Structures are given as C-alpha cells and as structure tokens.
C-alpha cells in the first residue's frame with residue numbers, strides 16, 4: 029500500500045478520490061469502522077418524506093467542492109436552493125424576525141436600536157482583544173451587546189454550540205486576523221474590499237444551498253461507487269492502534285495489520301486523539317467537547333403552511349425547546365409528497381444535552397408545542413420521526429488553537445502522517461473537501477499538507 033486512510037466519511041473518501049484522479053497506480057486503502065461509508069452523512073426517506081440525519085447541504089461557493097462535483101458527475105444531479113430567494117429568521121421576543129440577505133440591508137433593518145448601531149462602529153476604536161476570548165466576549169467588546177442574540181443564533185445554527193464557550197480564534201480565524209492586522213474588523217473589511225476592487229475581482233452574488241434529489245447521502249455513495257470492496261475499502265474495520273515502522277506506518281485493525289508509506293487520519297478530532305495517545309510531542313488535551321443533536325422530521329398535510337424561507341434559529345435567551353427548524357420542503361419541494369410540507373426541528377446541542385435522553389414521543393410532543401407557537405401548523409402531523417445523527421459536532425473551545433498547533437507540529441515531525449477531518453480546520457462539508465484536497469496534493473507532491481490561510485467567509489450561517 030502507498031497510503032492507508034483511516035475513516036470512510038467524506039474526508040477519507042475525498043482523499044481517496046483525489047488520489048485516484050491525480051496519481052494513477054497509487055494504491056490507497058480506506059479502513060472504515062462501521063458497515064457503511066459516509067460517516068455522519070445519512071439521508072432518511074420514508075412515506076414520501078426525505079429528511080437528513082446529518083448535514084442538510086453545503087454552499088456552492090467553494091471551488092474545491094465544485095470541482096469534486098464536476099469530477100464525479102454529481103454537478104449534473106445536484107439540486108440548489110439559492111440564498112437570494114430564501115430568507116432566514118431569528119426567533120426574538122417570541123416571534124420570527126426576518127434577517128435581510130445583504131449587510132447593507134441588515135444595517136438598515138430595525139433589528140437593533142439606532143444607538144446600538146452606532147455602538148457597532150465602536151469596533152473602529154477598540155484595540156485588538158488579547159488572549160483567547162470566547163465569541164460572546166469578543167463580539168460584546170468590539171461591537172456591543174445588542175448583536176449578541178443574533179450571533180448566538182449563528183453559532184447555534186452552525187455548531188449547535190454555545191458562543192460563551194466557542195473561541196473566536198477557532199471559529200472565525202479569518203475575521204480575527206483582520207482585527208489583529210488592521211486594529212479593527214471594519215477597517216480590515218474595507219481594506220479587503222479596496223484590494224478586491226484594485227484586483228478587478230468580480231462581485232460575487234449570494235451562493236446557493238446544494239443537495240441531491242435523494243438527499244446528502246448521494247455524495248458519499250457516489251464517491252464510494254468506484255471503490256473495490258476489500259481492495260480499496262474495508263468496512264467493519266475499526267483501527268485499534270497505529271505506529272511508525274521502518275518503511276512508514278503500521279496499523280492494527282479489527283481485520284489484521286496493514287502497512288503503508290503514508291497514513292491519513294480522516295477522523296473527527298476525538299477519534300484522532302484516541303489513536304495518537306503516546307505520540308510525541310505529547311498532546312495538550314485528550315478530547316474536545318462535542319455537541320450532539322437530534323432532528324425531528326415533521327410532515328403536515330394540506331392546511332399547514334410555512335413562512336417563505338430556509339428556516340429559523342432561536343438564541344438561548346428565548347428559552348425555547350427547539351434550537352431552530354429547517355423549512356425543508358421550501359428549499360427542496362420534492363422532500364414532501366404533493367400538497368404536504370416537511371420541516372426538520374433541531375434539539376439538544378452543547379447547552380441542552382439532557383434533552384437527548386427524552387423518549388421519542390416526548391421529544392415530538394415538546395417540539396410540536398414549541399413550533400406551533402411560531403408557525404401556522406394545522407392539526408396533527410401526518411409524519412413524525414426522530415432521527416439520531418451518528419456523531420456529535422466537535423466544539424472549538426478554549427485550548428483549540430493550541431491543539432491545532434500541536435497537530436501541525438506532529439505532522440512536521442512524523443513524515444508521511446496526515447491529520448484532517450471533522451473539527452480540524454472547520455466543521456463544514458466544504459471545509460472537509462478543501463482540507464482533503466490539500467492532503468491528496470501533499471501526498472502526490474511528497475510534501476507536507478499546508479494549513480489553509482484563514483479566510484473571511486462571505487456567509488457564516
């Protein structure tokens with residue numbers, strides 16, 4: 029074997045695909061613990077409704093993901109819901125408040141008071157905040173407290189996280205760099221805009237949410253299609269231990285011992301840390317917290333409607349049972365039978381793990397009670413299913429930047445070792461595809477995988 033890849037989720041499958049594309053003859057083998065490839069990506073179809081057990085989609089603004097779609101032919105299959113056509117809502121004071129689609133419109137909207145808008149400009153006069161501040165501390169310091177509920181909603185929607193624990197250097201490293209380099213985020217953004225104008229960069233419109241007619245499960249399914257079982261992909265093959273050997277790497281799995289020159293750990297942070305105990309330099313922490321959620325898919329017949337848009341998120345101060353809900357049949361109408369609607373409510377997250385212990389009937393009852401106060405849902409649902417995702421979302425909290433530095437150092441000191449996957453350098457599907465592409469490039473060039481320069485994303489939720 030040239031390369032052993034541990035983990036057959038999107039990260040591992042993308043590395044294998046990229047190696048097949050760019051290095052003919054390169055022998056790569058994926059070792060996957062479970063009985064199927066795809067990791068946390070898992071679509072659930074039933075009674076004409078199609079819901080997601082894991083990710084619901086990804087934005088079409090990442091060149092590496094777009095290339096992957098073209099290479100696999102999935103670009104001809106995908107379905108898109110443009111952000112320009114779908115508004116989003118934040119639950120405030122017990123009702124849904126529409127969030128406009130562009131920063132100038134957000135500034136003009138009466139989301140916060142005129143005085144609070146003036147306070148946002150305080151960013152121009154505040155020194156960079158030293159240390160490793162949490163998102164909430166950092167936002168309150170730079171822009172004032174009025175923005176906190178909206179920012180809370182953003183990190184509830186992306187990390188199912190608690191912005192009093194997530195650190196700004198972990199979740200928005202690009203924005204933090206602007207603060208450090210320009211002394212102010214606003215000044216940094218203006219400088220970026222001037223530079224783009226100078227470069228003649230084309231103005232980009234709003235991206236679209238992308239999925240597939242059969243749901244997100246189609247993505248790993250297609251990537252795994254060309255892998256030969258037993259030759260390129262071993263299922264039910266959990267890895268128990270890894271060590272360096274004279275010629276590269278040796279791996280003990282449930283199916284024996286394997287050897288290769290390169291070893292790719294394409295795993296969520298905690299699974300990786302479990303395999304790297306005992307490696308030097310010693311790891312600064314043994315685990316990171318994870319946020320687990322359940323999704324409750326609810327189908328309603330004629331009479332029930334959803335407001336136009338993608339869905340809503342609820343900041344913690346609203347004290348609601350659901351973290352938010354996706355208006356799935358608005359985005360992708362084929363997700364519900366004709367004349368029906370489908371919404372998917374999210375429960376639990378970093379702040380409310382205790383709710384995941386409730387039985388399904390209680391979860392459905394409490395979610396419905398909550399949703400009915402916000403949405404015009406008539407009668408009882410014709411379909412209700414509680415879906416339990418296969419994994420939690422790694423939380424980039426205190427100590428995470430140090431952990432990332434440790435990972436980089438480990439890769440520098442151990443030739444042929446590549447560490448990426450869920451939670452290392454981001455948590456989204458686009459992040460995984462980007463880092464997997466860099467790992468495959470580094471293997472092809474016989475070099476070390478470089479960390480991506482922290483970018484400022486146009487859209488954060």
Ligand SMILES: Cc1cc2nc3c(=O)[nH]c(=O)nc-3n(C[C@H](O)[C@H](O)[C@H](O)COP(=O)(O)OP(=O)(O)OC[C@H]3O[C@@H](n4cnc5c(N)ncnc54)[C@H](O)[C@@H]3O)c2cc1C
Pocket residue numbers: 034035036037038039040059060061062065066067068069081082083084085086265266267268294295296299321417418419420421448449450455456457458460
């Ligand atoms: C509930 C939920 C909702 C999400 N929603 C979105 C979304 O809407 N949009 C978005 O962009 N992203 C979303 N994400 C994130 C996205 O799903 C992940 O970024 C991505 O799927 C991670 O892929 P991965 O391959 O790195 O990790 P995983 O999918 O976790 O795959 C890792 C694989 O490694 C295997 N494994 C673990 N340990 C071992 C071992 N010792 N030996 C062998 N194999 C092992 C596991 O079985 C698994 O198959 C969501 C995630 C979750 C959990």
